[in-house]
Amino acid sequence: MEDFITSTLQSWGYAGAAALMFFENVFPPIPSEVVMPGAGAAAKSGGYSLTLMILAGTVGSILGQLGWYAAARYVGTERFRRWVERHGHWLGATPGDVERADRWFDRYGLWAVTIGRLVPGVRTLISVPAGLSEMGLVRFLIGTSIGTTIWTALLAGVGYWLAGQRESITNVLNYVGMAVVGVLLAAFVWRVIRRRRELRRADAA
Secondary structure (H helix, E strand, C coil), X not given: CHHHHHHHHHHHCHHHHHHHHHHHHXXXXXXXXXXXHHHHHHHHHHCCCHHHHHHHHHHHHHHXXXXXXXXXXXXXHHHHHHHHHHHHHHCCCCHHHHHHHHHHHHHHHHHHHHHHCCCCCCCCCCHHHHHHCCCCHXXXXXXXXXXXXXXXXXXXXXXXXXXXXXXXXXXXXXXXXXXXXXXXXXXXXXXXXXXXXXXXXXXXX
């Protein structure tokens, strides 16, 4: 897989980066963690622009994510709620869970999509709840564009910096992944602690 990705990037350049990132979202076994570092390395060794490689990868990724969003948007909240009403017991879900999730996404959807694009394993899947909750296309594109640009730039930058050092790239990306998860976990814990303090103050008042 890595040899195929490297060959495609070297031969097709920007179009290869866009196509691979598109299929990364449609066909998850093609990992962005290999594609974009490869794009960065190709920019350094093949005379391509790193900025344009990042732009191409970002555009391809957004187009791929739109497919999941559109499919989920077609299903919609109400149709999904009815499905859960009939079959949700297999998943331990209830229509009430769907309604609560929908309200949560209405409030925090932009942040959820933006941050979700930075989390491996969640990056593509976050398009589904965004579509099911019928999140507006403009808000979806804003969150997706911000998060995806950061992610592709980070990966391409690592590849450009460590071109030809696959093992070093893998190690750096592992640290990056752990750092992202750690920051998100710390933010969640901080949010919970702050919320509890607010509730205690309200009770005391």
